[in-house]
Amino acid sequence: MTLLAVERIKLFTTRSPWWCAALTLILTIGFSALIVGSTSDAAFITVSSAEFGYSFGLAVIMVLAALAVTTEYRFGTIRTTFQAIPHRGAALGAKTTVVALLALVLGLLAGFGSWAMAYLIKPGGDLALNSTDDWINVAGISVVYAFTAVIAVAVGILLRHSAGAISLLLIYNLAVESLIQLIPNIGPKIHEWMPFNVAHKFLTGTGGSNGGHGGENGPPLSTSPLSPAWSLAYFAAFALMMLGIAIYVAKKRDA
């Protein structure tokens, strides 16, 4: 608990987490307003389309989480940290936990905020949360953000440079996963197993949250063959594996 309190003090006594948090909510909720506001047919206003902007917030979560650790390397406070807490695994684990919890809260606010925004603008839309698919699509964003934060912290620990870690994460998330599909034959196969594609499967499933349109007239669905539950397990396992590698490396390396 002490270590969590330490990392909480560290995280909230700098400005960037506050900016990133605000930006996450503005982007996701704003995107919901944009989509819903520009759709005239109420039948196409669904939970899935209201939540579509989550991927923009996810990019900001990556920045927030990566910065939380790379700034420590940049300003040397990681050394002060390891001096105060020589058990690096515990120190970095606590940092990851705190950042992931913040991402979780932001995910909840983004998910329900986006939904509420859509409901405010078009109360007549197909926005009732009356199935598990609907609930996962709204509330599940919190879990996806939390594990995304874990991945980003891990990359931050491994690369130790803000610009490097953020570019790698954003390029991967925005380009690499979708471009890999262009490789003939095996490309789409690989794509099915790429972590953010799988996370998208967890959120959107087979399109149950898209008001009966499935993958039509709404956000594209994931190509992952896993069930939503297994998708979440896979994504979580990937994130924890990354963190494990990062902590192992940080323990071996000179601070």
Add this chain to the structure above:
Amino acid sequence: MIEAVGLTKRYGKTLAVNNLSFSVEAGQVTGFLGPNGAGKSTTMRMILGLDNPTSGQVTIGGKKYHELKQPLRTVGALLDAKWVHPNRSARAHLAWMAKSNKLPARRVDEVLEIVGLTGVAGKRAGGFSLGMSQRLGIAAALLGDPEVLLFDEPVNGLDPEGILWIRKFMHRLAEEGRTVFVSSHLLSEMALTATNLIVIGRGELISQSSTSDFVARAAENTVKVRSPQLGLLRDALVGASATVVEEGPALVVSGMDSDKIGELAAANRIVLHELSPHVGSLEQAFMQITGDSVEYHTEIDGAAAQPLAPTGR
């Protein structure tokens, strides 16, 4: 208190610290002296468990750093005053450190008071001058009221006022009975603050002794004598196997102290107008001892080392 045994650190092909063994005694100020690049900072980082030694080990009170429970209560360190997040306030920086070792929150205000930063406690540390950052670093080192304190080049880049403050501060810490291990590349600074000296060059131990021993051994002591009977005096001194160099109207004698010279003059009924002992400059002494072990030689170093030839002036 701090015990290094065969400490070695290799970065790729560079051997930063080579088989270094030394001990820092409790309750004293020990200087850690060496030219830039001698491996002082690397050694300090290994003491704090930040860098892993390639071989050998270093212990504090018999324990390795990572075996210490709440290490800030045992060892306080200031390695780099700029290791602070620039957007975090001085108080917040100390607050998380205090929390990490379960130190009471009021301790933060106490150490801020000790180093005189109470007035700027809420200001961003990024806006601090080097002197203020240094004070914040010292506040952080004192946070756990530790028995052992490590400072790496604490006076580097400070103005005279800051240097004086640090110097006084270290005396105070030693008077309180703490063990202080402070590195510097300036022997003159160390001579003022440290009672013991560990001298390294190119990562290897050159000497470990008390400061006065080191200075006496290193500095060449000479005596300047003036006399109206200079020729006679010179013959008498050379006859007594002292080394004599003529310098204008005076002689510079080495290898014989002023008492002996006076007695010799009296015995030979030679009038003396001046008899003054000179202690060699510490910088020269230091260069003489570490001269071979400076990492980066330049032309100007060679020129500066010239007048230090063993015969003196």
